[in-house]
Amino acid sequence: MERNEKVIVMKNVSKVYSTGKNQYRALNGVNIEIEKGEFVAIVGPSGAGKSTLMNLIGCLDTLTEGEYYLDGISIGNMKDNQLADIRNRKIGFIFQTYNLISKLNVLENVELPLIYMGVPFNETRKRAISALKKLGLESHLKHKPTELSGGQMQRVAIARAIVTNPEIILADEPTGALDSKTGMEVLNILKELNKEGNTIVLITHDMNIASNAKRIVTVKDGVIVSDSCVEKLKEVGVCED
């Protein structure tokens, strides 16, 4: 595991939304560095700017000021299509509401990012099946998402996130729509993935969920108010800082 490789570097990043004459500064000079193999939780109350931060990290949005390097690539001035490519190759999304496409079956949903990547058909299928096997869903390949339980759906979403071998897995309130037991299962899967070397960024408002990570970054009013190792809060995990 290369510990010193920085996957995410944000320098003095700000995001300003303007609606007509009003300007709203959602993020105000955020500095953050995330190394390969980390498991970081970004926490904060609603309206603190964590969603904005997640959108920026996930290359769903462009920043107003500052610099953002993802895997060494400057994201700052990228166009729509370039951002789409970066999202496709470097980021695996896990959403609160799973965001599976209901018309497509489980297998097709997981194949989707590979199709957009331009992976040949045979390989697409092979990779999607192996990702689903890893999450214990090999018997549900032909099911429609609506035929699955919430936990199963989130596992499909995780399979879809890891199928492209992304640099980071970005999980936005992944347990928000699940009961605590299945929520715990999902968190354990994320921990397992982290153990295998995946970089995971978890966005949540719940400290109990966040405490599963190794590092907790707290955002408030558009700035990072604390960035600490979980070790200090709870005596589990390892953190170099």
Place this chain on the structure above:
Amino acid sequence: MRRLMLFKMAFTSVASNKIRTFLTMLGIIIGISSVITLVGLGEGTKKQVQEQIESLGTNLITVNITSRRTKGLSDEDIELIKTKPGIKNVAPLLNQNGIIVKSGTKTYSTTVEASTPEYFGIRKLDVESGRSLEKDDIESRGTVAVIGQDIVTELFPLQNPIGQSINIQGVDFTIVGVLKSQGSSAGGSGDDRVIIPITTAKRLFKTDEVRTIYIEGTSREDTQLARGYLELYFNSRFKGDTSQYRVFDQTSLLETATKTTESMTLMLMGIAAISLLVGGIGIMNIMLVAVIERTREIGIRKALGAKRRDIMIQFLIESSTVSLIGGVLGVILGYILASFLKSILSMAVYISFNVVLFAVVFSIFVGIFFGMYPASRASKLNPIDALRYE
């Protein structure tokens, strides 16, 4: 491979909402089927008129001496005309209407046409049984006759007329051939005639005056050329008095008729185009609704790495799939409708492969054209807004 997968996804999506897809298609189905039926009707009428005219011979020029003040055409005239360029065959015609022909006790009033063997070729008269007139018949002033189907029905019902004889003004003629049925056209029944050698007729009717000649050009173009020469020839023969003769050809008649039917076809196509336009707007409407409805799906796809082009292509494939299937169904429905008109109402309908091809290609075009705006809107959606959309 990637394109193929996009196709597959589009089909899945089209198939997932069958009733709506069908209703959207309905506009195209009605549009295309009306194109097929109406154009089929137009083309059928055109073909029917064309066939009628062509059955008279396309390379045919008719010369009539309309004035009673001059003598008719002589054998020398005919020999001279034969030497003009672009002319394949010339046949003089001497015809007498209302001639009573007899067979035993039966009598029948018909038209006697007297000509040469070339007449059969020029007027496209085929013999059903027996033979047509031959050179020998002309030279020997033979008393032989070729009769039309009406004569057979009237004088020789349920008999073989070949070898029998008929009496025309006191002279017995041996029947050597029976014409194939010509059907009836604007000029009356084509089966009501007796054809005899011109040399015989000249004696029989005590006349020397040929007032009608038929000329066959070597080709369609040459017919126009030959017509020009004929005009010149008769102009000088009648010393510039154009009121004494008339030269006309089938090509000009055909052109007039074709123009008329073509403008009809065009009008019908216009009506059909309007219904297709309405169908296209229907597709656009539904696709716009689909884009809004699927905002979230578009957001997910974009988050997963779909580029603008991918989204655009997906929606275009969907709209053109709907319109293509609609087009194919429309062709089938149009064909059924046309067949119905043909068999039940015995209307002339002709559906050409080109029209079908045009209809199918055009329906795809309609789908792409009217799908373009909704697809472009979908492709420009912001992924964050789209993901947040409920």
